[in-house]
Amino acid sequence: MTEGIALAVEGLGKRYRRKVALRDCSFELPAGRVSALVGMNGAGKTTLLSVLAGLLPPTEGRVRLPAGERRIAFVAQEKPLYRHFSVRDMLRLGSKLNTVWDQQRALDWLARFDVPLDRPCGKLSGGQQAQVSFAVAIGSRPSVLLLDEPLSNLDPLARREVVKELLSAVVDTDMTVLMSTHVVAELSGVADHLLLLGDGELVLSGDVDDLLAAHRNYAGPRSERPPVPGEVLVASHVGGQSTFLMESFEPVAAPWTARPVTLEDLVLARLENARAVAA
Numbered sequence: 001m002t003e004g005i006a007l008a009v010e011g012l013g014k015r016y017r018r019k020v021a022l023r024d025c026s027f028e029l030p031a032g033r034v035s036a037l038v039g040m041n042g043a044g045k046t047t048l049l050s051v052l053a054g055l056l057p058p059t060e061g062r063v064r065l066p067a068g069e070r071r072i073a074f075v076a077q078e079k080p081l082y083r084h085f086s087v088r089d090m091l092r093l094g095s096k097l098n099t100v101w102d103q104q105r106a107l108d109w110l111a112r113f114d115v116p117l118d119r120p121c122g123k124l125s126g127g128q129q130a131q132v133s134f135a136v137a138i139g140s141r142p143s144v145l146l147l148d149e150p151l152s153n154l155d156p157l158a159r160r161e162v163v164k165e166l167l168s169a170v171v172d173t174d175m176t177v178l179m180s181t182h183v184v185a186e187l188s189g190v191a192d193h194l195l196l197l198g199d200g201e202l203v204l205s206g207d208v209d210d211l212l213a214a215h216r217n218y219a220g221p222r223s224e225r226p227p228v229p230g231e232v233l234v235a236s237h238v239g240g241q242s243t244f245l246m247e248s249f250e251p252v253a254a255p256w257t258a259r260p261v262t263l264e265d266l267v268l269a270r271l272e273n274a275r276a277v278a279a
């Protein structure tokens, strides 16, 4: 496997009886970085993460990991905590179930978020329960950490803190993170690599900066044809003006203008495009 790759997926597919949840997915996860898995509800994010975590067998294709010691931790949307166990008991369980365990790292995480160690998990708030799951995952010192909608239960301040702590854990331990979300706005300053899933298929993947640099919004006088060659993802014509969101970075002559696209524009355009092609 190529150096710098934490995990490679080849032709991965998953079917639940007649429902095809993933189809022919191939990608590589860059090591020591945070990647985002973006897709709308039902796109297949949880299925993909569960297959990567080894919790679900794929129907086809395979997941490859580098040789040597590697550990994958998965923080699911439904947090599997024992209600009657105290937070301290959950850490004890974590230490028993994992071959590698860093108690201090787990304790530091909980202290950072003021989670009481002696309270039963069933009496913690949803956000605090999420913090216990993060602490157990981080304590196992994973080489790859998979997070399913990790920020969804957290208030805005806790979101910011979790992101900050995750990024510093990535830097300190060279961990690779793949986190799913359907909220593109959550990614800014967090993920620098993107996997975009549309209805079970990988629609787009790559470094966020490269993807943004490869697309432009062109605006100019009404025209059925775009001003430059390249793939048109979205064309709109309002009054006397046309705009084209395109995979292109060609300069244009006045009166046309070329503006950078936002990640949100790009994600929505790619998903709409994929839906139109599939229809």
Ligand SMILES: Nc1ncnc2c1ncn2[C@@H]1O[C@H](COP(=O)(O)OP(=O)(O)OP(=O)(O)O)[C@@H](O)[C@H]1O
Binding pocket: 016, 017, 019, 020, 021, 039, 040, 041, 042, 043, 044, 045, 046, 047, 048, 182
């Ligand atoms: N156990 C199952 N049996 C049958 N179909 C399933 C099962 N689990 C998921 N699916 C279907 O597979 C598709 C992908 O589901 P999945 O939960 O992976 O999507 P998701 O992107 O994580 O969605 P969300 O953002 O809503 O959590 C959906 O159409 C879903 O209904």
